[in-house]
Amino acid sequence: MKLLTLLFAALALASCDNTSKDSTNTPAAAPQESSLSGNVEVLHWWTSGSEGAALNVLKEDLESQGVTWSDMPVSGGGGDSAMTVLRTRITSGNAPTAAQVLGYDIKDWAKINGAVANLNTIANAENWDSVVPEALKNFSKHNGVWIAAPVNVHSSNWIWINKEALDATGGRAPTSWDELILVLDAMKANGLTALAHGGQAWQEAVIFDAVVMSLGKGFYKSSMIDLDTRALGGAKMLEVFRRMETLRSYVDDNFSGRDWNIASGMVIEGKAGMQIQGDWAKGEFVKAGKKPEEDFVCIRFPGTEDAVVFLADQFVMFDIKDSDKPAQLAMASAIMKPKFQSAFNVVKGSVPARLDVADTDFDSCGKKAIADFAKASKNNGLFGSLAHGHAAPAAIKNAMYDVITGHFNGVYSNEEAVKQLVIAVAAAK
Ligand code: GAL
Secondary structure (H helix, E strand, O other), X not given: OHHHHHHHHHHHHHHXXXXXXXXXXXOOOOOOHHHHHOEEEEEEXXXXXXXXXXXXXXXXXXXXXXXXXXXXXXXXXXXXXXXXXXXXXXXXXXXXXXXXXXXXXHHHHHOOOOOEXXXXXXXXXXXXXXXXXXXXXXXXXXXXXXXXXXXXXXXXXXXXXXHHHHHOOOOOOOOOHHHHHHHHHHHHHOOOEEEEOOEOHHHHHHHHHHHHHXXXXXXXXXXXXXXXXXXXXXXXXXXXXXXXXXXXXXXXXXXXXXXXXXXHHHHHOOOEEEEEOOOHHHHHHHHOOOOEOOOEXXXXXXXXXXXXXXXXXXXXXXXXXXXXXXHHHXXXXXXXXXHHHHHXXXXXXXXXXXXXXXXXXXXXXXXXXXXXXXXXXXXXXXXXXXXXXXXXXXXXXXXXXHHHHHHHOOOOOHHXXXXXXXXXXXXXX
């Protein structure tokens, strides 16, 4: 404990000399001996079995350092409910120590003067800049100041297939749209729910992201990131909605409102053939004791094999009273340790937020995810997920959600959905 206190004292002193004033607060003050037995209050939406198991890795890590954990779970995959609660907490002057926040939502908090903490004390001492990829730092830092600690990198252009159900269709994982449809048709003919789906806007948007990407990286960039009206309103987007309509025909009647992990359970138990979902779903397979290649098969959505539609879970650290800042810094430091980054992500189904963590403890799907991310980072294959707030700000994301889920639920025809997408994005800009 003494060593840790001295470390923080040294770091705090070192940073005081050269930390420039900026819109975020100055780095945390040197901790007192007792303060490291502090507490962190953490707001998040990790309420599924595997998410809870992954979070326990962090809780136990901190408790081993004398830092206790006050849990503030707000259920609802994708985090919209959690962000509503966070806004209430901050506006009432009652900020948590840290909150799970995605992508552009982090940038929104950074712009609010004094809302977020300054983590440069620990980030500079531990050299985060040299190990965290630019794609994440774009969200973790504001005006050169670290304001969030990235826990992982998830990607969402995956399909999780029940191995037995796939074998019953001939055993060949699809590598094209046409092959995907053949496998879905065969699974349906075998009496299964071919496509397990949770009827929530963010989950429909995950499928939408993958279908858009499958029509080309350039098309994904121009429509989801550049918000180019010609891409949003063009022939390719009409094909996207046609394919969404086709996928809708493989979903069971009780999909509305279903949580993502319940849909994952349908595939795990063999009641459904496959799920198009981010690799948090893999966490549920692992938690259920399932093994890749034996019990399930992980593939990139056909046509997106050379792209990674990514999102990173980051803990934004908020400005809190000085006495709690050492515990907050301890949490940020714990998150970025390579050993934790491996242990946590093996359970969570994601990959480390640091590029220097070995894939030793990851299964074959995890190893593939790490290799895909490293390759995509090098050759422009990395694209922020629209569904998870890494392609555009919340207003645009929510505007697209409304059209995508409206179409999936039969409110809009394919042609009308294209028109509505252009209108909705223009209105949200
Ligand atoms: C994402 C989050 C993942 C997982 C998923 C389902 O937004 O980044 O960690 O929680 O939601 O809830």
